[in-house]
Amino acid sequence: MQLHQLAYFVAVAETRHFTQAAERMRVAQPSLSKQIKALESDLGAPLFSRARGNVTLTPAGEALLPLARRMLADADTARREVAELAGLRRGRVRLGATPSVCSGLLGDALARFHHAYPGIELLVEEGGSRDLVRTLARGQLDLALIILPLQSDDPALVTEEILRENLVVATASRNAPRKPYLRIEELRGRPLVMFRHGYDLREATLSACRQAGFEPRYAVEGGEMDAVLRFVESGLGMAVVPSMVLDGRPGLAGTPLAPPGLRRTIAVARRKDVEPTRAAHAFRDTLMSFLAEADREGTLPQGLERIGQ
Numbered sequence: 001m002q003l004h005q006l007a008y009f010v011a012v013a014e015t016r017h018f019t020q021a022a023e024r025m026r027v028a029q030p031s032l033s034k035q036i037k038a039l040e041s042d043l044g045a046p047l048f049s050r051a052r053g054n055v056t057l058t059p060a061g062e063a064l065l066p067l068a069r070r071m072l073a074d075a076d077t078a079r080r081e082v083a084e085l086a087g088l089r090r091g092r093v094r095l096g097a098t099p100s101v102c103s104g105l106l107g108d109a110l111a112r113f114h115h116a117y118p119g120i121e122l123l124v125e126e127g128g129s130r131d132l133v134r135t136l137a138r139g140q141l142d143l144a145l146i147i148l149p150l151q152s153d154d155p156a157l158v159t160e161e162i163l164r165e166n167l168v169v170a171t172a173s174r175n176a177p178r179k180p181y182l183r184i185e186e187l188r189g190r191p192l193v194m195f196r197h198g199y200d201l202r203e204a205t206l207s208a209c210r211q212a213g214f215e216p217r218y219a220v221e222g223g224e225m226d227a228v229l230r231f232v233e234s235g236l237g238m239a240v241v242p243s244m245v246l247d248g249r250p251g252l253a254g255t256p257l258a259p260p261g262l263r264r265t266i267a268v269a270r271r272k273d274v275e276p277t278r279a280a281h282a283f284r285d286t287l288m289s290f291l292a293e294a295d296r297e298g299t300l301p302q303g304l305e306r307i308g309q
Contacts, residue, residue, distance in 0.1 A: 095124050096144035097132070109286065133269070157269045164264070165242050165305070169240055172251060181255065191217055191237035191238070193219055194218050200264070201241065225245065241254070243303030
C-alpha cells in the first residue's frame with residue numbers, strides 16, 4: 001500500500017468518477033485505474049463497484065476511506081514538520097474555531113501570530129464544535145477552539161481549557177426586555193431563532209429549556225451564526241448566543257440569564273495520538289500570550305473570563 005495509491009483512491013471516492021479523479025490528480029486515467037487495481041489486490045478486496053457505469057464504494061471501500069484520509073493528512077503533516085525545522089520560516093497551521101470565537105476573538109490573535117511568523121501559512125475552518133471535532137479526528141486540523149464538554153462518543157482528544165464565556169438572550173434592540181435578567185422559563189412559547197445541528201449553542205439552548213420543563217418553539221431554525229443574528233435583528237425571534245458576538249451590532253441587545261445563568265467553556269483541542277507540529281505549538285503559545293495580555297489590560301471581549309490566570 002503506497003500513499004499515492006491512497007490519494008488516487010480518495011480522489012475516486014470523492015468524485016465517483018475515474019476520469020475526473022485522474023484529472024484532479026493530474027495523471028492518465030489508465031495509470032490511475034492500474035494503481036487502484038494494485039491497491040485492491042494488495043488489500044484483497046474490491047474497493048469500488050462499477051455496475052452500469054456508476055462508481056460506488058464497496059463495504060471495504062467505505063471502511064478504508066476515513067483511514068486513507070487520515071493517513072494522507074498525517075503524511076502531509078510529517079512533511080511540513082520536517083520543513084519547519086528551519087526555524088519556523090515555513091510551515092502551516094490548520095485551525096478550527098467556532099463562529100463566535102472567529103468573529104469575537106481570533107482576528108487579533110492571528111494577526112499577532114502572522115506578524116511573528118510571516119512564513120507560516122494559516123488555514124482557518126469555521127464551524128460548530130461537533131463538526132470541528134470530527135474534522136480534527138480525521139487529521140484535517142492541527143488545533144481547534146471548541147466548546148466543552150465533549151460528547152461521550154467523541155474521539156480521543158487532548159483539551160486545554162482557556163476561557164469561560166457567558167451566554168445571553170439576544171433580541172432586536174427595539175424589542176429588548178425592560179429588565180436586567182431573563183429566566184429560561186420566560187422563553188416558553190416565545191419564537192426562537194435556532195442554530196443548525198452541529199452547533200453546541202443549539203444543544204445548550206435545548207438542554208436548558210428541557211431542564212426547565214418545556215420544548216422551545218422555533219420561528220426559524222438551521223442558521224449559521226451570522227444568519228441567526230440577522231434573523232434576530234429582523235425581529236423574527238430570540239436566540240441564546242455568546243455575549244461577545246453582539247459587539248458592534250447596535251441593532252441587537254443582549255439580556256443576561258438569571259443566576260446561575262448559562263456559561264460555557266472554550267478549550268484548545270488536538271488529537272491525542274499525534275503530537276502537534278512546531279508551528280501549531282507556536283500558535284498555541286501566541287494565543288495564550290495574547291489572552292494573558294488582554295486579561296491584564298481589560299480588553300478581553302465582553303463576557304469572557306480567562307482560565308488559569
